[in-house]
Structure formats: structure tokens, C-alpha cells
Amino acid sequence: MxxxxxxxxxxxxxxxxxxxxxxxxxxxxxxxxxxxxxxxxxxxxxxxxxxxxxxxxxxxxxxxxxxxxxxxxxxxxxxxxxxxxxxxxxxxxxxxxxxxxxxxxxxxxxxxxxxxxxxxxxxxxxxxxxxxxxxxxxxxxxxxxxxxxxxxxxxxxxLGAGNTAKLALNLLVGVMAGGLGEAIALLRAHGLAVDSFLDALDGSGLASPLYRRLGQRYLDGDHAPRFSLANLEKDLRWECEHALASGLQPRLAPALCRLLGPLTEEAKRRDYSALIAHLAGEPSC
CATH class of the missing domain: 3.40.50.720 (NAD(P)-binding Rossmann-like Domain)
Known part of the structure; x- marks a missing residue:
């Protein structure tokens, strides 16, 4: 190894x-x-x-x-x-x-x-x-x-197929984390319980282990790095470059890169679940 x-x-x-x-x-x-x-x-x-x-x-x-x-x-x-x-x-x-x-x-x-x-x-x-x-x-x-x-x-x-798929997968990771963050921001703005929302999400057609895991980390304030925001940003940047080289016009990955870019290096060392706290307006993120 x-x-x-x-x-x-x-x-x-x-x-x-x-x-x-x-x-x-x-x-x-x-x-x-x-x-x-x-x-x-x-x-x-x-x-x-x-x-x-x-x-x-x-x-x-x-x-x-x-x-x-x-x-x-x-x-x-x-x-x-x-x-x-x-x-x-x-x-x-x-x-x-x-x-x-x-x-x-x-x-x-x-x-x-x-x-x-x-x-x-x-x-x-x-x-x-x-x-x-x-x-x-x-x-x-x-x-x-x-x-x-x-x-x-x-x-x-x-060769190249595996990493193309990996970048596509991490694009979905970023989109899902960002979407959940904006959803939680809306809930917080109206004083709604995030844990109840996650329970409802679990019972819906949108149920996903990733939503549950990220939502729970948000509730627990647990952003110990498993997959850091820095690595997510790097993979999203690579996905943008690969998509452009493939004749595509990426839209979501560049938007996520613009969102992550201004974060401090310290913030980017956190787990990517911290993106939810950032979008939800947590002052420490």
C-alpha cells in the first residue's frame, strides 16, 4: 500500500x-x-x-x-x-x-x-x-x-472511465449537499424543525442515506473531516475542466465552485457537510 x-x-x-x-x-x-x-x-x-x-x-x-x-x-x-x-x-x-x-x-x-x-x-x-x-x-x-x-x-x-464516473459522482455529492443546505436555510427562516423535516424526507421518494447522514451531521454540529470541502472543491473544478474538454457547458459545478471559493482555508478543512451549515447561515461557517 x-x-x-x-x-x-x-x-x-x-x-x-x-x-x-x-x-x-x-x-x-x-x-x-x-x-x-x-x-x-x-x-x-x-x-x-x-x-x-x-x-x-x-x-x-x-x-x-x-x-x-x-x-x-x-x-x-x-x-x-x-x-x-x-x-x-x-x-x-x-x-x-x-x-x-x-x-x-x-x-x-x-x-x-x-x-x-x-x-x-x-x-x-x-x-x-x-x-x-x-x-x-x-x-x-x-x-x-x-x-x-x-x-x-x-x-x-x-483508462479514464473510472475517474470520469468518480467526478460525476462527486458532482452529485456537491449538488445534494448544496440543495439540502438551501432547504435547511428556508426551514430555519421560518422556525421549522430540521429533525422533523429529515424524518419526513426519509419517508418520501427523495429518501437518501446521504441526506440523512449530512442532515444528522448538521444537527450534531459534527464537521470532522471525512471528505473535506477542499477535496470537494478540487473535484468540482476537475469536473468543470473535464466537461469543457468533452464539449459540454457545465453549470452546476461552476456555481458550486463559486460558492466554495471564498471560504477560508480553515473552513475548507472541514467535512463537506459544513456546506450545509454555511448555506444555513451558521456564523462559524
Whole structure:
């Protein structure tokens, strides 16, 4: 497992709980501590972590970070793949990911993209779904790892397809959070009970676990980061760029970006549920 942020750590702990042997690398070595304490072996270079591993998975911030891990001195590509594939679980700009996939394959490491739907909680409990792009034989090779980590593997097409779907999904996340925030603002303006509204919403045709989860976080004042506003803004910006490159004229994603842009960096470190509090007029948001 290369990349030991919140999601990479949760995924590594999941595999350790299934009695897998886990080898880890992170550019900042101290971030491997939770996995080391749980029984993983930490390594000084990507090449060292990859050597001897049956599967190689990365959870990184963007394609530039993935390229660096592949092609740096003692990077992944310095080790023969020996039939293995590189399984990337992060979110990327689709065109950049597809281009990097060609470079990776030329270096002997076919790439499978498998961005995740879900949070750290889902990673810990094995309830993630994966939006997968890559060649059929490469996806088939990666499937045992993905099924160990989650409960849904959805092969959508070639490289870039998985991240296109992930950006589309996160657009819906932003739209749903923003819509719920404006709805709650209207309720508050008229002194109506938000909890009663959420109960009614649960019983309607609009019922959604996401509405319930976000609404409850709003009521509890719980904005501890699971998926930060900064990451939502980044993905919405990428969705805008990808839509424009596809000949489309995005409207909702740019509007959400304009809404998020003026927020402070501190505010953007909060969970995206804080968008509801912001739209509802909470002074702390």
C-alpha cells in the first residue's frame, strides 16, 4: 500500500484485519505509524515496498504524485512487474490518468484505475464500491484485491472511465449537499424543525442515506473531516475542466465552485457537510 493518508491507512488496516501481509510506503514516513503498529512492514522506498508484493495499490493526491512514485529513483517502475499491475485507488483528472497509464504500461506496469465511492468508515468496514477503468484482463487480475477491500467492483471502460464516473459522482455529492443546505436555510427562516423535516424526507421518494447522514451531521454540529470541502472543491473544478474538454457547458459545478471559493482555508478543512451549515447561515461557517 503506497500512500498512508486517511484512506490508505484505513484500507491497509482492513487488509491486516483479513490476515493479509501488508507492506507500506509513504513519502512522510511518520504517517505509516498506525499501520506499522498494527503489523504492517514499512519501507524506505517505493521499490522496496513493491518488491515481493503480490498486489500493488496506491492512494495518492493526483497524477503528478503518482508519476513521481512511478518514475523517481527507486520508484515502482524500477522493479520488474513480473505480471503484476498497478492498482490506483485515488481520484485523478481522467485525461492525465489515461496518459500516465500509457507511460506506466510502456514501463512494464499496466495500470488499473479504481477510484472509491465512500468514506474512511466504508474503507474500514469493507463497504466501498470501486469505479474501475482499464483493460479487461488487467481489471480481472486486480479484482481479488478490490473485492477484499469493498463490496462492489464496477468496470466502466478503459483508462479514464473510472475517474470520469468518480467526478460525476462527486458532482452529485456537491449538488445534494448544496440543495439540502438551501432547504435547511428556508426551514430555519421560518422556525421549522430540521429533525422533523429529515424524518419526513426519509419517508418520501427523495429518501437518501446521504441526506440523512449530512442532515444528522448538521444537527450534531459534527464537521470532522471525512471528505473535506477542499477535496470537494478540487473535484468540482476537475469536473468543470473535464466537461469543457468533452464539449459540454457545465453549470452546476461552476456555481458550486463559486460558492466554495471564498471560504477560508480553515473552513475548507472541514467535512463537506459544513456546506450545509454555511448555506444555513451558521456564523462559524
Amino acid at each position: 503506497i500512500g498512508c493518508g486517511a484512506m490508505g491507512t484505513a484500507l491497509g488496516l482492513r487488509l491486516l484485519g483479513l490476515s493479509w501481509e501488508v507492506r507500506v510506503y509513504n513519502r512522510s514516513p511518520e504517517r505509516t505509524a498506525p499501520l506499522r503498529d498494527a503489523g504492517a512492514s514499512a519501507h524506505a522506498t517505493p521499490a522496496e515496498a513493491v518488491a515481493g508484493a503480490d498486489w500493488v495499490a496506491t492512494v495518492l493526491t493526483d497524477s503528478a504524485a503518482l508519476r513521481a512514485l512511478l518514475f523517481c529513483d527507486q520508484g515502482i517502475a524500477s522493479v520488474p512487474a513480473a505480471g503484476r499491475r498497478l492498482v490506483d485507488l485515488g481520484t485523478h483528472q481522467p485525461a492525465q490518468l489515461a496518459a500516465l497509464g500509457a507511460e506506466s504500461a510502456a514501463a512494464g506496469w499496466p495500470l488499473v484505475e479504481a477510484p472509491m465511492t465512500g468514506s474512511v468508515h466504508d474503507a474500514s468496514h469493507g463497504t466501498l464500491h470501486f469505479l474501475v477503468g482499464g483493460a479487461e484482463e488487467d481489471v480481472e487480475w486486480a479484482s481479488p484485491l478490490l473485492w477484499a477491500l469493498g463490496r462492489g467492483v464496477h468496470h466502466l471502460g478503459g
